[in-house]
Amino acid sequence: MKICMVLEFFIPHYNGGGEHRYHEIAKRLVQQGHTVDLLTMKILNIPEYEDVDGINVHHIGPTIKKAPYRSATDFIQYFFAVTRWLLKHDYDVIDAQAYSPLLSSRIAARIKKTPLIGTIHDTSSNSNDQWIQSSKIANTMEKFLVNLNFDKILTVSHATKNSLINDFAVNSDKILMLYNGVDIAKYDAVHIDGVLKNNIIFVGRLAPHKHVDHLINSVNIIQEKIPDIKLTIVGKGEEKDKLIQMVNKLELEKNIKFKQDLTDEELITEIKKSELLVLPSTREGFGMVLAEANCCYKPVITYASGGTVEVVENGYNGFLIEPENIEDLTQKILETLENKELNQKLGQNGRKKVEKDFDWEKIVNQYINVLCNVIL
Incomplete structure (x- = not known):
């Protein structure tokens, strides 16, 4: 054809x-x-x-x-x-x-x-x-x-x-x-030395409906209990300058870093180095990055919006949060970081789901x- x-x-x-x-x-x-x-x-x-x-x-x-x-x-x-x-x-x-x-x-x-x-x-x-x-x-x-x-x-x-x-x-x-x-073989070909403790990641366009500001607020709350929590924000878009200003205002420069224009290998490495991926978006046709994180054996936390509910089975390979409920979002991030056994189980289930459906x-x-x- x-x-x-x-x-x-x-x-x-x-x-x-x-x-x-x-x-x-x-x-x-x-x-x-x-x-x-x-x-x-x-x-x-x-x-x-x-x-x-x-x-x-x-x-x-x-x-x-x-x-x-x-x-x-x-x-x-x-x-x-x-x-x-x-x-x-x-x-x-x-x-x-x-x-x-x-x-x-x-x-x-x-x-x-x-x-x-x-x-x-x-x-x-x-x-x-x-x-x-x-x-x-x-x-x-x-x-x-x-x-x-x-x-x-x-x-x-x-x-x-x-x-x-x-x-x-x-x-x-x-x-x-x-x-x-997900290109499973490509993800499996990337190897890392180890996972960074208490490191979470966001990947996506920095647009208003992605609500990265909600995630920054969550990190601000969590760092009072887990001072060494780290958030890597990968992406670019119209909200980036505003988000950087927010991080500076909350004095979270040591906890939050921004990256963009990564190669596929660099992005996969960043996901694999993290303990979980968070996508607090209120509009997603699918949420591809959720499946990509699951492919890397990483649990995911996302707002139950659009296609995310078809990628994530609540409590199986990650957690679905009521959209814009920052309190619940924060609690589930905290729970997943603190409970390593739960973290591992969710990640393994995510990989099984990717192999089956994606x-x-x-x-x-x-x-x-x-x-x-x-x-x-």
């Missing part, structure tokens, strides 16, 4: 969950003999064509100076660039990621009569939690985009699927659910079946 994937950014220039999903799927498709073209925005000082693990990555449209920051003009330019590209090239199937690539892909796919899959990782829950932060038109745009006439919609969790049906009136017959996965090798074979059914 000749497949085109359309998204705004791609690794290594932006390392979001959706970008990693496409990378893991696309490189395995190439290994099985398929051809994959991937369209993404231009990045300053990056060639317009890259070969990433055999994937043909084409940077088109506007030039972005610093991903993921882009303007309304950038969206418009990318819309026309994607449309022109798809009209000039032939594919067996197109897979477009929410949100901005959806409309241009739909228009071109209809003209060319090419099967189209829309991949939607998560949905917005309210006016303060939109994919276009603080935009009044975001909810209207989202309702329009998710209801375009796709041949199939792929989601990464039952929570997103249910939201599309109940909140956005999407036809349930068009929706298929395919989990995100192995990329199994997921990609399911994805190929989806493509074949759409094409036929």
Whole structure:
């Protein structure tokens, strides 16, 4: 098959969950003999064509100076660039990621009569939690985009699927659910000297809905009982400066450090060196980092939000906390750090769950079946 994937950014220039999903799927498709073209925005000082693990990555449209920051003009330019590209090239199937690539892909796919899959990782829950932060038109745009006439919609969790049906009136017959996965072999190949006692980690975009400030508040409380507690915050985003100021104000510089732009090996090392991972996010289509931590035999603590409830079984491989309940979040972090037997048990159970439900090798074979059914 000749497949085109359309998204705004791609690794290594932006390392979001959706970008990693496409990378893991696309490189395995190439290994099985398929051809994959991937369209993404231009990045300053990056060639317009890259070969990433055999994937043909084409940077088109506007030039972005610093991903993921882009303007309304950038969206418009990318819309026309994607449309022109798809009209000039032939594919067996197109897979477009929410949100901005959806409309241009739909228009071109209809003209060319090419099967189209829309991949939607998560949905917005309210006016303060939109994919276009603080935009009044975001909810209207989202309702329009998710209801375009796709041949199939792929989601990464039952929570997103249910939201599309109940909140956005999407036809349930068009929706298929395919989990995100973990490259188990890659994680197992990274070895460390030992685990750092009382070290916890957050990995993700530093956006308001991730609520890293809640985690910082928890650490501030816990350090009164565990003075040597350490938190590593891995990521970047619009909240970073504010979070650094918060750490300085609370005088937690010795307890909390920030890192970003890590290689895969460096990130895996940071996770393995920690005792647990915490994700206090109120909006997650899946929560890939939870499965990645479990793959490393690490327990996880997260707000019960969206797809996190499908990755974490409360009390089995980690803990689910009522969203924005900082008191319970703090208590579970403390309990998991102090009870080493519990910590080990949760981590071992997490690894079992990853091997059962979140192995990329199994997921990609399911994805190929989806493509074949759409094409036929």
